[in-house]
Amino acid sequence: METKPLSQRFIKLDAAELQSGMDRIVYAEGLILQLPKTHEGRNTWLLNYGKGEEAQSLRKKHNVKFMNETRSSELCSR
Numbered sequence: 001m002e003t004k005p006l007s008q009r010f011i012k013l014d015a016a017e018l019q020s021g022m023d024r025i026v027y028a029e030g031l032i033l034q035l036p037k038t039h040e041g042r043n044t045w046l047l048n049y050g051k052g053e054e055a056q057s058l059r060k061k062h063n064v065k066f067m068n069e070t071r072s073s074e075l076c077s078r
Contacts, residue, residue, distance in 0.1 A: 025049060025050075025051060026051065028045075028049075029046070029049070029050050029051060029052055029055070032045050032046060032050070033046075033052075033054065043058060046058050047059060047062065047064055047073055048073050049071070059073070
C-alpha cells in the first residue's frame with residue numbers, strides 16, 4: 001500500500017466548512033462540551049484535539065502543549 005506524503009494527507013474542508021468557518025473539529029468540540037466535566041473521555045478528547053478556551057485551560061492545568069503544525073498534544077518538560 002502506497003503512503004501519501006504528509007502534505008496530501010490533511011483533511012480537505014468542504015464548501016460549507018469553508019463558508020461557515022466551522023470545521024469538523026469545532027463542531028465535534030461543541031458536542032464533547034455537552035458531556036459532564038468529570039467525564040474522562042470528554043477531558044481526554046479536549047486535551048488531544050480541542051481548540052477552545054476550556055481545552056486550553058485543561059492543557060495548562062496538566063502541563064500539555066498543543067502543536068498547531070501537527071494538530072496534536074505534546075508533553076512539556078518542566
